[in-house]
Amino acid sequence: xxxxxxxxxxxxxxxxxxxxxxxxxxxxxxxxxxxxxxxxxxxxxxxxxxxxxxxxxxxxxxxxxxxxxxxxxxxxxxxxxxxxxxxxxxxxxxxxxxxxxxxxxxxxxxxxxxxxxxxxxxxxxxxxxxxxxxxxxxxxxxxxxxxxxxxxxxxxxxxxxxxxxxxxxxxxxxxxxxxxxxxxxxxxxxxxxxxxxxxxxxxxxxxxxxxxxxxxxxxxxxxxxxxxxxxxxxxxxxxxxxxxxxxxxxxxxxxxxxxxxxxxxxxxxxxxxxxxxxxxxxxxxxxxxxxxxxxxxxxxxxxxxxxxxxxxxxxxxxx
Ligand code: SAM
Ligand code: DTB
Ligand code: SF4
Numbered sequence: 328x329x330x331x332x333x334x335x336x337x338x339x340x341x342x343x344x345x346x347x348x349x350x351x352x353x354x355x356x357x358x359x360x361x362x363x364x365x366x367x368x369x370x371x372x373x374x375x376x377x378x379x380x381x382x383x384x385x386x387x388x389x390x391x392x393x394x395x396x397x398x399x400x401x402x403x404x405x406x407x408x409x410x411x412x413x414x415x416x417x418x419x420x421x422x423x424x425x426x427x428x429x430x431x432x433x434x435x436x437x438x439x440x441x442x443x444x445x446x447x448x449x450x451x452x453x454x455x456x457x458x459x460x461x462x463x464x465x466x467x468x469x470x471x472x473x474x475x476x477x478x479x480x481x482x483x484x485x486x487x488x489x490x491x492x493x494x495x496x497x498x499x500x501x502x503x504x505x506x507x508x509x510x511x512x513x514x515x516x517x518x519x520x521x522x523x524x525x526x527x528x529x530x531x532x533x534x535x536x537x538x539x540x541x542x543x544x545x546x547x548x549x550x551x552x553x554x555x556x557x558x559x560x561x562x563x564x565x566x567x568x569x570x571x572x573x574x575x576x577x578x579x580x581x582x583x584x585x586x587x588x589x590x591x592x593x594x595x596x597x598x599x600x601x602x603x604x605x606x607x608x609x610x611x612x613x614x615x616x617x618x619x620x621x622x623x624x625x626x627x628x629x630x631x632x633x634x635x636x637x638x639x640x641x642x643x644x645x646x
Contacts, residue, residue, distance in 0.1 A: 351572060
């Protein structure tokens with residue numbers, strides 16, 4: 328990856344909206360050209376996700392199957408035993424994933440369970456995989472303990488624009504999110520930070536999310552763009568889906584604003600055509616979640632993804 332000295336952190340909302348408003352071909356051409364300056368255009372990083380603690384979350388994120396505030400058909404599970412996590416990581420490694428991402432439905436990690444989480448990081452890392460965790464809000468000590476355990480990435484999303492945030496989540500603030508992001512950075516851990524689209528937000532909100540991400544003191548190394556997976560029982564189960572081409576535009580604008588970051592085509596691929604995904608890769612997406620499940624919802628079958636990669640001439644990135 329080329330290092331760039333002149334990455335910008337002072338994007339204005341109207342500049343970003345103007346990018347969105349360009350003719351589709353112009354936007355995609357620019358994004359793809361910039362993508363090629365920083366990355367191999369035919370190489371995509373693959374990560375596998377595991378839910379290490381499922382459901383019963385006290386937060387009220389309106390999109391989420393795991394919030395205790397909504398009636399969703401989902402079996403709650405306690406923190407997974409270490410051995411089981413290692414078995415899952417071994418399977419992921421065998422199927423070609425280079426990063427193992429572990430997610431827990433917590434507002435923040437409980438004291439009693441945190442030592443086991445640290446062991447998970449140490450042991451998965453010892454297998455030669457990159458590690459990523461998403462555990463909710465962290466305090467300084469937790470962030471530095473994760474860093475000391477060797478955690479490579481922490482995933483903590485801003486999700487949407489500051490203006491729309493309160494329509495989606497009321498149990499924490501945007502500033503809470505920013506505080507944890509700062510602690511993760513201070514602990515020397517790489518950031519995986521992005522958001523979710525298709526929540527009923529406006530284009531202005533999508534621009535606002537990307538503005539926040541691009542204007543962080545350093546761009547997150549990984550920027551997941553999730554498309555809402557509608558879950559029965561959540562307040563957003565019936566929201567109007569985002570247009571596929573608007574989703575592609577969002578990926579392209581993320582690439583233009585954060586040229587050296589990995590842009591992850593994250594949740595929602597099961598509801599996307601192969602053609603939409605191909606356009607996302609062209610627009611600058613260069614990582615995906617691989618494996619039949621995300622955390623609680625489905626992801627495309629592994630053999631489908633292998634076929635898609637082969638059709639497109641895409642090779643998995645070797646970290
Ligand atoms: N509890 C932790 C937190 O919220 O930071 C970690 C797990 S949470 C499931 C991680 C991210 O997944 C959310 O920030 C959101 O962007 C995404 N996500 C959750 N539910 C989703 C859904 N139904 N569709 C698409 N993305 C979703
Ligand atoms: C992220 O931005 N997307 C992933 C990961 N980070 C943890 C999670 C997607 C979750 C999709 C809904 C589910 O499967 O529960
Ligand atoms: Fe909890 Fe994370 Fe789901 Fe929000 S997105 S309800 S914090 S698991």
